[in-house]
Structures are given as structure tokens and as C-alpha cells.
Amino acid sequence: MSSDLVLYSYWRSSAAFRVRIALNLKGLRYETRAVHLVRDGGGQHAPDYVALNPQELVPTLVDSDKVMTQSMAIVEYLDETHSHPPLLPTDAAGRARVRALAQIVGCDIHPIGNLRVLQRIGAQFSADDEQKGIWMRHWIAMGFQAMETMLANSRDTGRYCHGDTPGLADLCLVPQVYNARRWKMSLDEYPTIVRIDAACAELDAFHAAMPEQQPDAPK
Amino acid sequence: MSSDLVLYSYWRSSAAFRVRIALNLKGLRYETRAVHLVRDGGGQHAPDYVALNPQELVPTLVDSDKVMTQSMAIVEYLDETHSHPPLLPTDAAGRARVRALAQIVGCDIHPIGNLRVLQRIGAQFSADDEQKGIWMRHWIAMGFQAMETMLANSRDTGRYCHGDTPGLADLCLVPQVYNARRWKMSLDEYPTIVRIDAACAELDAFHAAMPEQQPDAPK
Numbered sequence: 001m002s003s004d005l006v007l008y009s010y011w012r013s014s015a016a017f018r019v020r021i022a023l024n025l026k027g028l029r030y031e032t033r034a035v036h037l038v039r040d041g042g043g044q045h046a047p048d049y050v051a052l053n054p055q056e057l058v059p060t061l062v063d064s065d066k067v068m069t070q071s072m073a074i075v076e077y078l079d080e081t082h083s084h085p086p087l088l089p090t091d092a093a094g095r096a097r098v099r100a101l102a103q104i105v106g107c108d109i110h111p112i113g114n115l116r117v118l119q120r121i122g123a124q125f126s127a128d129d130e131q132k133g134i135w136m137r138h139w140i141a142m143g144f145q146a147m148e149t150m151l152a153n154s155r156d157t158g159r160y161c162h163g164d165t166p167g168l169a170d171l172c173l174v175p176q177v178y179n180a181r182r183w184k185m186s187l188d189e190y191p192t193i194v195r196i197d198a199a200c201a202e203l204d205a206f207h208a209a210m211p212e213q214q215p216d217a218p219k
Numbered sequence: 220m221s222s223d224l225v226l227y228s229y230w231r232s233s234a235a236f237r238v239r240i241a242l243n244l245k246g247l248r249y250e251t252r253a254v255h256l257v258r259d260g261g262g263q264h265a266p267d268y269v270a271l272n273p274q275e276l277v278p279t280l281v282d283s284d285k286v287m288t289q290s291m292a293i294v295e296y297l298d299e300t301h302s303h304p305p306l307l308p309t310d311a312a313g314r315a316r317v318r319a320l321a322q323i324v325g326c327d328i329h330p331i332g333n334l335r336v337l338q339r340i341g342a343q344f345s346a347d348d349e350q351k352g353i354w355m356r357h358w359i360a361m362g363f364q365a366m367e368t369m370l371a372n373s374r375d376t377g378r379y380c381h382g383d384t385p386g387l388a389d390l391c392l393v394p395q396v397y398n399a400r401r402w403k404m405s406l407d408e409y410p411t412i413v414r415i416d417a418a419c420a421e422l423d424a425f426h427a428a429m430p431e432q433q434p435d436a437p438k
Contacts (some may be wrong), residue, residue, distance in 0.1 A: 010395065011375075019355075053222065053370055054364070054365040054368040055323060055361075055362075055365040056328065056365075057327070066312050066315075068312075068315045068316075068319065069319045069321035070318065070322040070323065070326070072317075072318070072322060072326075073314075073315050073316075073318035073319040073321075073322055076314065076315065076318060077311050077312070077314065077315035080311040080314065081311050092296050092299040093285050093287075095292075095295065095296070095298070095299065096285075096287045096292050096293065096295065096296035097287075098294075099289065099291070099292035099295060100287065100289035100292040102292075103289040103291060103292055103326075104274060104289065104324075106322075106326055107289070107291075107322075107325055107326045107329075107330050108276070108330050110276065110326075111326050111327050111330050111331060112330060112331055112336060116333060119228050120354075121340075121344065124344075124350070124353065124354065124357075125340065125343075125346065125350075127344065127346035131343070131344075134343065135339075135343065138339065138343075142274075142335075143274075145273070146273040146274040146275075149273040150273055213406045
């Protein structure tokens with residue numbers, strides 16, 4: 001597929017998953033360039049990629065001559081450059097709520113359980129796979145407890161995190177739920193999160209962005 | 220001071236520091252309510268505070284009947300509700316760049332070295348103060364290396380992170396530099412970051428937001 005939009009992605013990256021959902025919700029065609037995060041020492045550390053993304057993380061979105069990093073910043077860019085359908089509400093308080101929900105995942109859950117942090121607790125503290133699982137589930141639980149409370153207690157919550165239109169908070173939440181299941185976490189304490197995740201799963205934009213649907217997913 | 224804006228803050232919290240700078244840049248009066256993160260088991264865990272902020276983190280901003288969490292979401296709210304001076308550029312690509320720089324700090328440095336993560340590596344891996352210092356400096360270095368490259372290599376960088384007006388990226392960077400110094404990190408490899416931090420330090424809005432200037436700072 002030829003496109004002006006190129007997404008450097010890894011099938012199982014939560015952050016790339018977010019951007020894939022946003023691109024799909026906006027109905028934008030894009031070319032996927034796979035960056036394998038593990039094989040051969042990690043494609044994110046290859047010089048050509050580091051020149052695009054000095055953080056050596058995925059995703060990176062290239063829009064013609066513009067190179068963009070950080071998934072939530074990329075989603076806001078897509079929302080500002082392609083207004084339909086909107087991924088944030090129009091009122092400032094609603095936007096603050098959606099961004100806060102997104103940032104619970106994007107700041108306070110996902111980065112603490114990212115691949116490089118797991119590698120680091122292995123290297124610095126000799127954490128084994130069991131210890132890594134405990135670490136992961138601890139931080140997901142901390143974040144999900146807060147999100148569940150915020151979602152369950154607010155009249156702003158609808159079919160999705162904010163009203164009846166999927167947006168920035170949902171496209172951060174769904175990959176994190178996928179990740180929680182991968183780490184075999186019980187989600188029984190988070191019924192609102194599970195309900196919203198299920199509602200999102202019915203949408204083609206979310207389904208097509210799933211890790212297993214990506215061209216670089218293992219067969 | 221009486222005000223409709225109430226900031227729940229801790230003098231040494233990087234995230235609260237960001238919001239204080241934004242409030243000062245906007246010239247907004249606000250009331251500080253101190254949440255002591257350590258004393259008596261941590262004020263962030265007290266039921267009255269948890270009702271405002273289910274994540275049990277600072278800051279929280281209350282604007283009349285609106286309760287807002289997550290510092291970067293709060294700063295965007297302030298920018299949307301008080302347009303002068305703007306904390307983000309007007310073009311989408313510039314906004315994406317500033318948000319990405321902010322999120323390097325806000326997602327990929329600060330949350331991994333937050334108090335609760337340090338407490339966790341102590342509890343789960345018996346990390347002592349020396350180990351905690353190694354952990355902190357590792358993540359700050361990872362993020363600062365990327366930021367330094369992005370800042371030094373871009374024509375968009377000016378006196379501040381983006382042009383000659385301080386904004387969202389600067390108000391995330393400065394508290395992180397403060398934090399790096401607290402952890403006795405050498406900043407020799409980051410001359411652009413150090414230059415921008417020094418330029419910000421000359422501004423009253425940044426100076427008045429410094430931890431030592433806060434009503435809850437130790438004498």
C-alpha cells in the first residue's frame with residue numbers, strides 16, 4: 001500500500017496499537033513498517049531508526065516530511081489535522097477528563113511496564129519472569145483501580161470512556177486491557193473497564209488495530 | 220489567598236511543579252493546599268484526597284466545580300481556558316513536537332522514578348538508596364539523551380524548547396532538571412537542556428514555582 005502516512009510499528013506494542021486505532025477511526029490509509037523490538041537486539045536501536053526516533057521506541061509516524069514521536073502526541077496531531085470523527089470532546093473540561101484518563105494509561109501504567117523497564121529490572125535486580133509478572137500486574141492494578149473509580153462514578157462515562165463516541169481515552173485503554181490479559185490478570189474488579197473494552201472490540205477500527213491483525217504478527 | 224483555583228500540591232513534586240509554572244505563566248492566582256507525600260503515611264492516601272484524585276497522586280486542580288488530575292492534561296486545560304500567553308504553538312506539527320518533548324519527561328522519565336516506584340523497588344527488590352539512585356539516573360539519562368538530540372538537531376528549538384516562548388515542553392523539562400540535580404546527576408552531556416533550563420530560570424513564572432518557594436517547603 002502506498003501512502004503519505006508511514007507508521008513504524010510493532011505488532012504487540014501498546015503505544016503503536018493506540019496510533020493504529022486512531023488512524024483507523026479517522027479512516028486514514030497508512031503504510032506499516034515493522035520494527036521488531038526483540039529480534040537481532042531490537043530494530044528500535046538500529047541507526048536508521050534512531051535517526052527518526054532518538055528515544056528508540058515505537059511508534060513513529062511520518063506524514064510526508066514530518067516525523068512524529070510519542071503516541072499521545074501523534075493521536076492529538078491526527079485529531080487536529082483530520083477533524084472527523086473527533087477523538088476529544090469540544091469542551092475544555094471534557095477534554096481535560098479524556099486526557100487525564102488517557103494519561104493514567106500513557107504515563108502511569110504503560111511506561112512502568114514497558115519492555116525496556118522489564119529488561120532493566122532483570123538486569124539491575126535479577127528479576128525473573130515471575131517477578132516481572134508481579135511487577136506488571138501491580139502497576140496495571142494501581143492504574144485500573146483509579147480508572148475504574150473515575151469511570152464508574154462519572155455521568156460523563158457512556159458507552160465509551162466519555163459519552164457514546166470512542167476517543168483518546170478508549171484508544172489508550174484497550175491496548176492496556178489487551179496487555180493485562182496477556183499478563184493473565186484478573187479483570188473482575190474492573191467491570192466498567194471490561195464493559196468499555198467490549199464495546200470498543202465491536203468496532204472495526206479497534207479490531208483491525210489488534211496485534212494479531214498486524215502484518216508483522218507471528219503466523 | 221482566596222481563589223476559585225485550588226492546587227493540591229507538594230513542594231517537591233515534579234508534576235505539581237509543572238502546573239505551578241503554567242499557572243504563573245498565565246498570571247493566574249491560585250490557592251495552594253499542601254499534600255505531604257511522606258508524613259503520616261502520605262496525605263495522598265487520605266480519604267478526602269482520594270475522593271478528589273483516585274490515583275492518589277499530586278497534583279489535583281480544582282476550578283470551581285471541576286476537579287482535574289494529571290498534570291499535562293491540567294496544563295492543556297489551562298491553555299484552552301486562558302489563551303494568553305499560549306503554551307503550545309498554533310501549527311499542528313509544532314504542537315506535536317512540543318507535546319512529544321513534554322511526554323518524554325511526562326511519560327518516559329518521571330513516572331518511572333516517581334516516589335511510589337522507588338518505594339516499590341525497595342519493597343519488591345530490596346533496593347537501597349544507592350540502587351535507587353542508579354535507577355533514577357538511568358531513566359533520566361535515557362530520556363535526556365533523546366531530548367538533547369531532538370533539541371540540538373532542530374531548527375524549531377530557540378531560546379526555549381520551541382521558539383522563543385516558554386511552553387508545555389519547558390514546564391515539563393525544568394522540574395526534571397531540578398530532579399536530576401537532586402539525584403546528583405552530571406548534566407555535562409546535555410548542553411542544550413542546560414541552556415534552556417537556565418533561560419527558564421530567569422523568568423519569574425519559573426522561579427516562583429520552584430520547590431523551595433512553596434508554602435509547604437521546609438524552612
